[in-house]
Amino acid sequence: MNTVSIRNQSRNAAILVNALWCQSYLCRLRGLTFRRSLPEGEGVLLVNPTEDRISASIHMWMVFFPLGVVWIDGQGRVVDKAEALPWRIYFPKHAARYILEASPAILSHVEIGDQMAWSDDPET
Secondary structure (H helix, E strand, O other), X not given: OOEEXXXXXXXXXXXXXXEEEEOOHHHHHHOOOOOOOOOOOEEEEEEEEEEEOOOOOEEOOOOOXXXXXXXXXXXXXXXXXXXXXXXXXXXXXXXXXXXXXXOHHHHHHOOOOOEEEEEOOOOO
């Protein structure tokens, strides 16, 4: 499994130290399903093959705790964010290619329009 660290370049701040790079269909489908908790500083970066609103939607079925969700476009810019509650479905307001899921605390470190970056990216 590949992991990346996430940084908010606009604020010059580390956001997550350990995020699972989740690019395959099965990995994206499972996401954090069936987990009971998520340690601080960890998360999942879901990587879609295309940038749009539909494929960037997330489901919270069988996710038993709230998440901070950040939608990021193909250029690394934050296009939406939300606190996602269990048993719901969420769509971003704008097209996104990447979906960052972590503790809701992440939302206080990210604003729409911020530029995000990750290191140890398997695509680079």
